[in-house]
Structures are given as structure tokens and as C-alpha cells.
Amino acid sequence: xVIKVEDxxxxxxxxxxxxxxxxxxxxxxxxxxxxxxxxxPDANQQTPAVGQRVTRPDSRPHxxxxxxxxxxxxxxxxxxxxxxxxEHAHARIRAIDVSEAEKMPxxxxxxxxxxxxxxxxxxxYQDQPVLADEKVRHMxxxxxxxxxxxxxxxxxxxxxxxxEYEPLPLVLDPxxxxxxxxxxxxxxxxxxxxxxxxxxxVESALAEADLVMEGRFSTQMVEHVPMEPHATIAMWExxxxxxxxxxxxxxxxxxxxxxxxxxxxxxRIQIVGTIVGGNFGGKNEITTEPVLALLxxxxxxPVKGVFTRQDEFVSSTxxxxxxxxxxxxxxxxxxxxxxxxxxxxxxxxxxSWSETTLGKGAILSVGPYRIDxxxxxxxxxxxxxxxxxxxxxxxxxxxxxxxxxxxxDIARELGIDPLEIxxxxxxxxxxxxxxxxxxxxxxxxxxxxxxxxxxxxREQTS
Amino acid sequence: MEITIRVNGQERTASVPPETTLLTMLRANLGLTxxxxxxxxxxxxxxxxxxxGEPVNACLMxxxxxxxxxxxxxxxxxxxxxxxxxxxxxxxxxxxxxxxxAPGMIISAKALLDKTPNPTAAEVREALSGNLCRCTGYTKIxxxxxxxxxxxxxESERA
Amino acid sequence: xxxFEYLAPSSVEAAVAALAEHGPxxxxxxxxxxxxxxxxxxxxxxxxxxxxxxxxECKVIEETPDGLRFGSLVxxxxxxxxxxxxxxxxAMIDAARTIGAVQTRNLGTLGGNLVTCVPSLDSxxxxxxxxxxxxxxxxxxxxxxxxxxFFVGPRKTALQAGEVLVDIVLPRDSLGKPCSFRKFGLRxxxxxxxxxxxxxxxxxxxxxxxxxxxxxxxxxxVIRATRAEAALDGRSPDPTLIxxxxxxxxxxxxxxxxxxxxxxxxxxxxRTLTRRVLNEAIETATS
Numbered sequence: 001x002v003i004k005v006e007d008x009x010x011x012x013x014x015x016x017x018x019x020x021x022x023x024x025x026x027x028x029x030x031x032x033x034x035x036x037x038x039x040x041p042d043a044n045q046q047t048p049a050v051g052q053r054v055t056r057p058d059s060r061p062h063x064x065x066x067x068x069x070x071x072x073x074x075x076x077x078x079x080x081x082x083x084x085x086x087e088h089a090h091a092r093i094r095a096i097d098v099s100e101a102e103k104m105p106x107x108x109x110x111x112x113x114x115x116x117x118x119x120x121x122x123x124x125y126q127d128q129p130v131l132a133d134e135k136v137r138h139m140x141x142x143x144x145x146x147x148x149x150x151x152x153x154x155x156x157x158x159x160x161x162x163x164e165y166e167p168l169p170l171v172l173d174p175x176x177x178x179x180x181x182x183x184x185x186x187x188x189x190x191x192x193x194x195x196x197x198x199x200x201x202v203e204s205a206l207a208e209a210d211l212v213m214e215g216r217f218s219t220q221m222v223e224h225v226p227m228e229p230h231a232t233i234a235m236w237e238x239x240x241x242x243x244x245x246x247x248x249x250x251x252x253x254x255x256x257x258x259x260x261x262x263x264x265x266x267x268r269i270q271i272v273g274t275i276v277g278g279n280f281g282g283k284n285e286i287t288t289e290p291v292l293a294l295l296x297x298x299x300x301x302p303v304k305g306v307f308t309r310q311d312e313f314v315s316s317t318x319x320x321x322x323x324x325x326x327x328x329x330x331x332x333x334x335x336x337x338x339x340x341x342x343x344x345x346x347x348x349x350x351x352s353w354s355e356t357t358l359g360k361g362a363i364l365s366v367g368p369y370r371i372d373x374x375x376x377x378x379x380x381x382x383x384x385x386x387x388x389x390x391x392x393x394x395x396x397x398x399x400x401x402x403x404x405x406x407x408x409d410i411a412r413e414l415g416i417d418p419l420e421i422x423x424x425x426x427x428x429x430x431x432x433x434x435x436x437x438x439x440x441x442x443x444x445x446x447x448x449x450x451x452x453x454x455x456x457x458r459e460q461t462s
Numbered sequence: 463m464e465i466t467i468r469v470n471g472q473e474r475t476a477s478v479p480p481e482t483t484l485l486t487m488l489r490a491n492l493g494l495t496x497x498x499x500x501x502x503x504x505x506x507x508x509x510x511x512x513x514x515g516e517p518v519n520a521c522l523m524x525x526x527x528x529x530x531x532x533x534x535x536x537x538x539x540x541x542x543x544x545x546x547x548x549x550x551x552x553x554x555x556x557x558x559x560x561x562x563x564a565p566g567m568i569i570s571a572k573a574l575l576d577k578t579p580n581p582t583a584a585e586v587r588e589a590l591s592g593n594l595c596r597c598t599g600y601t602k603i604x605x606x607x608x609x610x611x612x613x614x615x616x617e618s619e620r621a
Numbered sequence: 622x623x624x625f626e627y628l629a630p631s632s633v634e635a636a637v638a639a640l641a642e643h644g645p646x647x648x649x650x651x652x653x654x655x656x657x658x659x660x661x662x663x664x665x666x667x668x669x670x671x672x673x674x675x676x677x678e679c680k681v682i683e684e685t686p687d688g689l690r691f692g693s694l695v696x697x698x699x700x701x702x703x704x705x706x707x708x709x710x711x712a713m714i715d716a717a718r719t720i721g722a723v724q725t726r727n728l729g730t731l732g733g734n735l736v737t738c739v740p741s742l743d744s745x746x747x748x749x750x751x752x753x754x755x756x757x758x759x760x761x762x763x764x765x766x767x768x769x770x771f772f773v774g775p776r777k778t779a780l781q782a783g784e785v786l787v788d789i790v791l792p793r794d795s796l797g798k799p800c801s802f803r804k805f806g807l808r809x810x811x812x813x814x815x816x817x818x819x820x821x822x823x824x825x826x827x828x829x830x831x832x833x834x835x836x837x838x839x840x841x842x843v844i845r846a847t848r849a850e851a852a853l854d855g856r857s858p859d860p861t862l863i864x865x866x867x868x869x870x871x872x873x874x875x876x877x878x879x880x881x882x883x884x885x886x887x888x889x890x891x892r893t894l895t896r897r898v899l900n901e902a903i904e905t906a907t908s
Contacts, residue, residue, distance in 0.1 A: 570723065
């Protein structure tokens with residue numbers, strides 16, 4: 001079917017798109033006189049497309065309820081899967097008994113971690129089991145999966161599964177997790193990723209400062225809460241190929257992970273990326289795809305698995321909580337001479353996208369400011385909590401809260417206007433990032449000036 | 463049990479166990495998958511449908527409770543070839559990103575405009591407060607409903 | 622949800638008989654906005670659901686010789702749209718408006734809200750402040766009691782096994798009594814109350830008369846602040862007196878620390894909301 005877009009562009013709407021200043025109510029005279037620097041060129045000076053209203057080609061299926069998300073799909077003879085999750089945040093699995101569950105009418109198959117050919121995955125380190133086999137490391141760890149004729153039967157079967165655990169000591173605080181004597185979650189250290197940036201001579205510069213400010217800032221764990229929970233259907237084609245329909249956002253990476261865990265070549269796996277009902281980074285890696293594939297192979301039937309909202313919160317990845325220690329040396333006039341930052345990212349039970357998050361967080365942790373002497377140390381740490389992974393910004397929102405709060409504290413201590421201290425330190429065209437990248441199209445100061453103008457900052461503070 | 467509901471103007475009957483929710487009957491038995499399962503506890507509004515003209519969370523109503531009543535789902539509004547006027551506004555303003563909340567959002571907006579054809583922005587926000595969207599920030603959704611209301615008002619002035 | 626049987630009787634008597642016949646495994650279903658969630662999460666079980674939503678007697682708001690009668694199955698939306706409520710007890714509309722969202726208010730019922738009996742229930746304070754009474758039906762017939770006695774503890778009411786709540790009556794004396802409701806939640810939409818409060822009062826020759834203060838989310842059930850009421854009755858309202866009464870009300874509450882707010886924060890909210898609802902009720906009484 002062809003999607004009709006002919007009436008999407010309506011002349012009466014096109015004329016209403018306004019320059020941001022006009023939209024914000026800045027009088028035309030003020031705009032012409034350039035009281036606020038115009039950093040946004042007029043739309044039609046860029047390309048004919050900018051500023052034009054277009055209708056999305058997928059709009060009609062979406063707003064008529066015809067878009068097929070995974071849970072809207074169904075196949076003949078399809079089974080439904082549910083996962084029994086851990087009862088402990090940290091425990092050794094002594095024994096699993098699925099016999100009672102398997103006897104239930106309507107239950108077709110079960111699956112445990114030991115049945116998975118290569119039971120580990122992860123984008124940086126393959127430290128995460130698809131289903132926990134030897135140890136559970138947080139409450140969201142899946143232990144047994146059940147495929148049954150209905151979702152309710154699969155759910156009921158979970159209560160009949162017996163898992164014997166040997167509880168292990170927990171570590172929930174990332175700072176405690178860094179101690180030598182902390183319970184270890186994987187291997188012999190809970191610190192599994194580090195990043196360091198050094199520039200100039202930070203100690204000497206701090207010694208020359210008129211003021212050295214210190215501050216600790218922390219952020220909380222955040223769940224993506226996509227409106228559509230994670231959902232997957234797996235089935236085997238007659239030619240022995242595996243077909244997976246998934247809400248996964250990164251299907252090629254996902255296919256590599258599925259190939260690895262199932263120990264089969266990628267060219268025998270097809271992953272169909274469907275319309276995703278919200279991702280935000282939370283659907284960037286596999287969750288139950290290998291489990292569904294193996295249950296589909298065991299039963300010879302398509303198997304669907306949809307996360308409950310609870311699965312979504314306890315089991316899918318989240319945004320890393322950061323603990324950020326800042327130490328900054330400044331001159332009396334507000335000019336920053338040196339900055340030291342220590343970031344401890346609470347990674348939860350598995351690495352996931354922590355490396356990426358930590359790297360980006362470290363680079364951005366200094367802020368958009370010209371500082372010649374820097375030291376940044378960043379650590380990702382395991383705890384017995386929900387795994388942290390990709391989420392929009394990859395560490396940027398956390399450090400932004402840290403460095404901007406710190407800037408406000410410094411401004412207050414020196415009695416300098418918070419806008420002014422930022423203007424005195426902000427990047428210029430050609431400034432270098434903490435890792436030496438020369439920056440172009442730098443508009444920090446213009447952006448600050450524009451915002452200050454629009455909110456009437458100087459009028460209010462003078 | 464045998465349940466008959468008037469869905470989008472047609473008598474529809476299904477044989478379902480008593481614990482079946484209206485949402486499950488619509489999606490699994492009647493093939494109407496426009497209403498979505500988002501949270502399953504009545505918080506997100508993705509499953510919104512109209513029952514006798516009033517929006518409800520179909521995940522929190524038993525199919526049996528809807529027996530003999532009038533249910534309107536997103537499939538009962540405009541279709542692919544011809545959108546309803548409200549859907550046209552959602553298309554014009556691109557009032558959705560992933561689209562998962564859109565059916566419920568449109569159903570709630572329709573319920574509001576049926577009762578209050580010329581709402582204030584505050585009334586629109588209140589009427590849509592039971593429909594969560596994680597992508598858009600709501601602005602374009604509210605704009606679409608307000609535009610619909612002002613066009614409706616202009617039309618009734620002309621009439 | 623696990624399987625259960627379902628019945629939708631058309632009278633209170635039939636509902637009570639069905640509940641009695643089926644014994645402890647039977648549960649009454651009203652709007653379902655709490656019960657169906659509990660059933661889905663397997664935190665309650667039911668062999669039989671007796672759906673009360675088809676009982677005509679329980680679905681009306683009407684003026685009777687006793688006062689204003691709300692069938693227990695009246696929805697929050699019905700309350701918000703009722704001219705009778707607007708005329709006689711508009712504070713009930715203010716309270717109903719703060720419950721859930723449109724979708725939940727269309728399903729959720731006044732009786733269901735009271736029977737669930739969570740400490741934060743938003744219909745409670747206004748009804749307590751207006752001296753509401755409730756009618757309960759069981760196999761032995763019907764009995765009437767003040768709403769204050771109906772609330773027994775968190776999620777626990779005076780309903781005995783097999784009994785159902787039939788109606789809620791605002792006595793004639795309370796109709797038109799100036800009353801104000803305030804709720805404070807962490808956001809505007811779909812929020813549980815950190816604290817909610819209602820005050821009702823008349824003025825008799827410029828002096829406070831028959832004042833009632835009711836608070837929610839600050840004790841195991843919605844409570845009356847009777848000592849604060851006693852400090853106000855018979856006196857002329859002024860800011861100092863109101864502030865004193867609000868301080869006393871805070872001492873009558875036992876708020877808890879939880880993830881939504883600290884007990885100290887709730888105490889501060891009690892003082893603030895109590896002052897506001899008293900001032901508003903007095904202002905209405907004056908005008």
C-alpha cells in the first residue's frame with residue numbers, strides 16, 4: 001500500500017514557522033538591532049528542506065492503529081514465554097528443578113542457562129549470562145524460562161520451579177564496591193573499566209589558585225520506560241535458519257550476539273527489526289532473543305516473549321548513577337586554572353555499555369570550559385543492582401549536572417554572577433576539548449547570551 | 463463465557479474465560495491491536511478505548527463488564543484512506559514519534575473534544591494526563607488537539 | 622490473571638447471596654482499578670468475582686429525606702458531573718478531580734475507593750468532614766454506621782466477610798456546609814497524595830460552629846483532627862487561631878517516612894494544607 005502524503009503540506013501552516021526570536025516574542029526592532037545575536041540562520045538560507053513541514057511516511061499506520069509492533073503479531077501455533085527471575089541480589093545457584101513445572105498441562109518446554117551453548121554476551125565484555133547458571137548477580141537475573149500455550153500458564157509454571165540458592169554477601173554501594181575487602185561480583189575486582197585524562201600540571205595550577213572549591217554530586221538510576229516493553233518472537237524456518245522478530249534497536253549487533261550465544265554462523269540468522277515503541281538506548285542489546293530461539297528449537301513452534309512492566313524495571317538496562325567529586329582551582333576573577341574530577345559510575349551487575357558511557361562521561365565531565373590543567377579519573381564499578389547500559393547521552397546528563405552545579409557553587413563563593421563566570425571560561429572557536437580535539441562551530445557563549453536575553457537575566461539580576 | 467460487545471458499530475461476539483480483560487478480547491479475539499498493552503495496571507493509557515463514549519483503560523476492565531455496551535477503538539475512527547479530522551491534526555503536527563501511545567492519545571483527545579469542543583490548553587493537558595508518551599514531550603500532541611478545537615470552533619461559527 | 626468465575630447480579634441482595642454461597646474465595650468487584658491490578662500481580666486471589674457494576678440501586682446520586690445519597694458504584698466522573706453534588710457538596714468534586722486520570726475516574730467508584738481504604742484515599746477527607754454515613758448489606762440485612770467507624774486500618778474496613786457497601790449518605794445538616802479540599806502530590810497528574818485535607822465549618826454569629834477537619838495519608842486511615850476542631854469551635858476566626866489549629870492538627874497525625882516524602886515534610890504539609898482548607902471554608906461561610 002502506498003502512503004498518501006499529498007495533503008500533508010498545507011500552505012496555511014507553512015507560513016507560521018517562525019524565527020526562534022520571533023516565536024519567543026522578541027520585538028522585531030530588537031531583533032533587527034541585534035540585541036540578541038542571531039545564531040540560527042533563517043531557515044531558507046540553509047536548504048529548502050529546513051523549515052518546511054513534512055508529513056512522516058509512517059504517520060498513517062501509527063495514528064490509525066495499524067502499525068504492527070511485536071506484541072501485535074501472532075503466528076499459528078505460537079507459544080508464550082515467561083522468565084523466572086532471581087530471588088536474591090547475589091547468590092550461588094545450587095540446584096534447579098523444573099520437573100513439576102514441566103508436568104503442568106499446557107507447559108511445553110523449559111530452558112536453563114546450562115542449556116545455552118555459549119552463555120554470555122555483552123558489547124564490551126561478555127560478562128552477562130543469557131540465563132544465570134552458576135550465580136545470580138542481581139534480582140533481575142533470569143534463571144529459568146518457560147514456554148507454554150498461554151502467557152498465564154507460563155506464568156503459573158514459574159511458581160512450580162524450585163531453585164536452591166546459597167546467598168552471597170551483597171555490595172550495593174559503588175564506593176564500598178571499590179574497596180579491596182568488598183564482596184566480588186565477577187573475578188577479583190569490582191572495578192571493570194577505567195578512563196583517565198591528564199592535561200598540563202594540575203597540582204601546580206591548583207597551588208596557584210586564589211580559591212580551590214570542592215564538591216560531590218550524585219545522580220540516580222533512571223529507567224528508560226519505553227511505552228512498548230521489550231518483545232521478541234523467534235521461529236525456525238524449514239531450511240534450518242533462525243528468524244527473530246524483535247523490538248531490538250541494533251539488529252546487526254544483536255545478530256552477532258545471538259550467533260555467539262547459539263554458536264551458529266550469522267548467515268543462518270535473520271533478525272527482523274520491526275517498528276520499535278520507544279528505545280532511548282534501552283533496546284540496544286539482546287535480552288531474551290537466544291532464550292526464545294532455543295525454546296522455539298526445542299518445541300518446533302514459534303515462541304513469543306514480552307516483558308512485563310516489572311521485567312522492564314528490574315531486568316532491562318538503566319542509566320548509570322554517577323558519584324562525581326570535583327576539585328577546581330580558580331582566580332579571584334572567576335577564571336578557572338585547574339580541575340580534577342573523579343567519577344564513579346555504578347554499573348550494576350554487568351558491564352553492558354558502561355565503557356562507552358564512562359568514556360563519554362569522562363571527556364564531557366570538565367564542561368564546555370577552557371581549562372589548561374586537568375585530571376579526570378573515571379571508574380565503572382559492579383554492584384548487585386540492575387544493570388546500567390546505554391541511555392540517551394551516555395553519561396553526558398550526569399556530568400552536566402555535576403559540573404554546572406559546581407560552577408554555581410564557585411560563582412556563589414566568589415560573588416560572581418553565574419552567567420558571567422561561564423562566559424569568562426567558556427569554549428571559543430578553536431578551543432581544544434580535554435582530549436585535544438580542536439572545536440569548530442562553537443556557540444557556547446552565543447547560546448548563553450541568547451538564553452540570558454530571552455529570560456531577561458541581566459535585567460533581573462541588576 | 464460468551465460475550466457480545468458492540469465494537470466500532472458492529473456486534474462482535476467471542477467466547478472467552480471470565481478473567482479476560484476487554485483489552486485482551488479486543489486484541490487477541492477480535493484482532494483489533496490498535497489499543498496497546500503498555501503497563502497493564504492502568505497508568506499509561508496506551509490501551510485507552512471509549513466505552514459508551516467515555517475513555518477507560520481496557521486493561522482494567524473485564525470483557526464481561528463491557529458486554530452489551532458500545533466500545534470505540536482507534537480502528538473505529540478514520541482509516542488509511544480517510545483519516546478522521548482529529549487524526550489529520552495528529553498527522554499534520556507529527557504528534558507522535560514511536561507511535562505506541564498515539565492510538566490511546568487520539569481516543570482520549572476525541573473523548574475530550576466530544577464533551578468539550580473548545581477546551582483550554584489546561585483542559586487538554588488534564589484530559590490527556592492518563593496517557594503517557596516518552597518520546598514527544600507532549601507539546602505537539604497538545605498543539606494538534608488545540609488546533610482541532612480552534613478549527614472546530616471556526617466551523618461552527620460559519621455554520 | 623488466574624481463572625475465576627464471574628457473576629454480575631442486578632441487586633444488592635443477589636450479590637450478598639452469591640458472596641455468602643461461595644464463601645471466602647468470592648470477592649466483590651467494583652471499578653476494578655485496584656482489584657484487577659492485585660489479581661494480575663497475584664497479590665490477592667479470587668475463585669469468584671461478584672461484579673457489582675450492574676446493580677442499578679448502587680449507581681445513582683439522589684436527594685433523599687436523609688440527605689444526599691451516593692450509590693457505592695457511582696464513579697468519580699459521575700460525581701464531577703453531578704448538578705446535585707455541585708449544589709450541595711462541591712468539595713466532593715474538587716476531591717474527585719484529583720483521583721487518577723480520566724480513564725481511572727470513569728471506572729473507579731466512590732465505594733471502591735472507600736473499601737480499598739488506603740490511608741491516602743482522596744474521597745475520604747471531604748466525606749469525613751461532612752459527617753458521611755455508610756450503609757452495609759449482608760445476609761442479615763442492612764446496617765448504617767458513620768464513615769469514621771467504617772475505616773478500621775490500612776486496607777481494612779468494618780465490612781465483614783460477604784458484606785458489601787451499598788451507599789454513602791451526606792446527612793441533610795451537611796448539605797451546603799462550606800467545605801474545602803486540598804491535596805498535595807509529587808506531580809499534577811495521577812499522583813498519590815502525600816497529604817490531603819478537608820475542612821468544613823459554619824459561622825454562627827461570626828463564630829466557628831461545627832467545624833470538622835479531616836486528613837489523609839498521615840495515619841493508618843483517614844482521620845479527623847478532633848483536638849484541632851475543639852480549639853476552633855465557638856471562636857472567631859483569625860490567622861493566629863487558624864495557625865494554632867493547624868499546629869494541633871499536625872500533632873494528631875502520625876505521618877511516616879517513605880520513598881515519597883519524609884514524615885517531617887508531611888507534618889509541614891499538614892500545617893499548610895490545614896490552614897488553607899480552614900481559611901477557604903471560612904471564606905465560603907463568610908460570603
